[in-house]
Amino acid sequence: MSLYKRGNTWWVRFTAPNGERIRHSAGTADKQAAQEYLDRLKVELWQVHKLGEKPKRTWKGTTVRWLKEKEHKADSKHDLEKLRWLDQFLGD
Numbered sequence: 001m002s003l004y005k006r007g008n009t010w011w012v013r014f015t016a017p018n019g020e021r022i023r024h025s026a027g028t029a030d031k032q033a034a035q036e037y038l039d040r041l042k043v044e045l046w047q048v049h050k051l052g053e054k055p056k057r058t059w060k061g062t063t064v065r066w067l068k069e070k071e072h073k074a075d076s077k078h079d080l081e082k083l084r085w086l087d088q089f090l091g092d
Contacts, residue, residue, distance in 0.1 A: 012024060018045075
């Protein structure tokens, strides 16, 4: 099953067209919203793999990922200051 519940939160689990296993929270307690999220995610991954479209990326999503991956760095606070400065130009 692609959609399952852990506690009060719905989670998605499926294999993407490129063979990658996707498993993460839908971030909602509403089953219908979780199903819509799952459907949108599957469509986006299919378009990327089958039609060659580039995945949609946002500045905020990229900075959050960067900060999570680099939080072990000694100067991660310095990186955060730089990203906050860049946010005024690239935020939207």
